[in-house]
Amino acid sequence: MKIVVLKFGGTSVGTIDRIKKVADIITKYVKKKYKVIVLSSAMSGVTNDLVNKSKKISKNFSDSEYDVLVSAGEQMSCSLIAGKLIDKGYKSRSWMAWQIPIKTEGKHKFSRINEIYKKGILKYLNSGGIPVVAGFQGINYQNRITTIGRGGTDASAIMFAKFFNAEKCIIYTDVEGVFTTDPNKLKFAKKIKVISYEEMLEMASLGAKVMQPHSIQDARLNRIDIEVKSSFINKSGTLITKRKNIINNKIITGISSTQNDAKVTLVGVKDKPGIAASIFKPLSENSINVDMVVQNISANGKETDLTFTIKADDLNKTRKIINENKKINFKSLLFDKNVSKVSIIGVGMITTPGVTYRMFQALAKQKINILVISTSEIKISVLINKKNIKKAIVALHKEFNLEK
Numbered sequence: 001m002k003i004v005v006l007k008f009g010g011t012s013v014g015t016i017d018r019i020k021k022v023a024d025i026i027t028k029y030v031k032k033k034y035k036v037i038v039l040s041s042a043m044s045g046v047t048n049d050l051v052n053k054s055k056k057i058s059k060n061f062s063d064s065e066y067d068v069l070v071s072a073g074e075q076m077s078c079s080l081i082a083g084k085l086i087d088k089g090y091k092s093r094s095w096m097a098w099q100i101p102i103k104t105e106g107k108h109k110f111s112r113i114n115e116i117y118k119k120g121i122l123k124y125l126n127s128g129g130i131p132v133v134a135g136f137q138g139i140n141y142q143n144r145i146t147t148i149g150r151g152g153t154d155a156s157a158i159m160f161a162k163f164f165n166a167e168k169c170i171i172y173t174d175v176e177g178v179f180t181t182d183p184n185k186l187k188f189a190k191k192i193k194v195i196s197y198e199e200m201l202e203m204a205s206l207g208a209k210v211m212q213p214h215s216i217q218d219a220r221l222n223r224i225d226i227e228v229k230s231s232f233i234n235k236s237g238t239l240i241t242k243r244k245n246i247i248n249n250k251i252i253t254g255i256s257s258t259q260n261d262a263k264v265t266l267v268g269v270k271d272k273p274g275i276a277a278s279i280f281k282p283l284s285e286n287s288i289n290v291d292m293v294v295q296n297i298s299a300n301g302k303e304t305d306l307t308f309t310i311k312a313d314d315l316n317k318t319r320k321i322i323n324e325n326k327k328i329n330f331k332s333l334l335f336d337k338n339v340s341k342v343s344i345i346g347v348g349m350i351t352t353p354g355v356t357y358r359m360f361q362a363l364a365k366q367k368i369n370i371l372v373i374s375t376s377e378i379k380i381s382v383l384i385n386k387k388n389i390k391k392a393i394v395a396l397h398k399e400f401n402l403e404k
């Protein structure tokens with residue numbers, strides 16, 4: 001049985017007209033002899049609206065009732081899709097998570113799909129039906145309705161592809177695919193044809209909001225090919241797959257940038273063992289995520305400067321924690337909110353020497369000063385002044401031939 005999982009995001013089912021278009025897309029696959037499992041999000045705006053309603057009832061709205069409430073949007077979109085398919089003469093029905101069931105584990109609001117009972121859906125597929133399944137929701141082992149985190153329909157789709165051994169999982173959205181850099185900010189951004197899970201994870205966690213990062217991680221673990229494409233225009237999208245499947249002569253696959261970063265520097269910190277731990281322990285205990293870190297080599301062997309980055313939102317909390325930390329001594333504390341992290345990402349850099357140099361050289365030519373550097377196997381990030389982000393991305397895009 002050739003199974004395909006089709007996931008439709010909120011904007012793809014955002015209006016009645018869009019839902020009719022979605023039904024056309026679904027039937028195209030049926031005509032190609034695929035057994036289609038549809039996963040749908042709520043119509044765009046609906047989930048947010050439900051979340052807001054809960055806030056108006058109570059500042060501490062119950063987590064279990066939150067899940068019942070916010071999962072309601074998917075019931076609406078799924079029945080509309082199934083209804084349209086029936087209207088077109090196809091056999092279709094909607095399935096809520098509890099009817100299948102889709103079993104989840106973990107806390108309310110952030111549950112994880114653990115297993116999907118296949119029997120009912122398989123029988124239905126074999127009878128020629130098109131199941132339209134509610135994304136984002138599940139049911140736990142106490143029979144309570146759960147949700148799996150905002151944007152969770154991506155993860156629902158990946159899990160269906162896994163459990164049903166689907167040939168592919170196609171994520172229909174409002175963008176054409178994954179781009180070399182943010183196409184809303186830079187016109188010359190190019191659609192990436194194929195990208196590895198690892199690169200995609202870096203792109204996603206660094207700010208390219210195409211898919212929910214943990215669903216990409218699930219796809220990677222289960223080796224599921226994902227195609228991301230637009231439900232608005234009929235064009236090929238981006239394939240997210242394993243590295244082995246990628247024949248690519250590019251060193252760099254994409255460039256991403258962050259906003260809302262802040263840089264913190266402790267000047268004149270006593271240079272002795274354990275000092276970094278005493279600085280970062282209380283930060284981590286307060287859930288402050290530290291990203292880039294540099295420590296200067298101390299000239300006199302006694303004092304050093306330590307710089308790190310955090311989210312700008314955490315700045316006040318961080319300042320307070322450091323000032324109240326009795327375990328550390330320093331001369332002064334500096335903050336800079338006007339910073340941004342620009343990263344180049346690509347598995348090609350593993351086998352290509354000189355990438356770091358080329359990046360620094362390209363930035364130097366534009367007189368862009370690098371404040372902090374961090375690297376991983378497939379990524380080089382630099383912290384720069386916010387005002388230079390665009391200039392930096394343009395220069396790097398060109399340096400690594402991404403427009404070709």
Ligand code: ASP
Nearest residue numbers: 041047136150151152153
């Ligand atoms: N409707 C849910 C949300 O808006 C789930 C999803 O869109 O995937 O978060």
Ligand code: MG
Nearest residue numbers: 009010041151
């Ligand atoms: Mg959504």
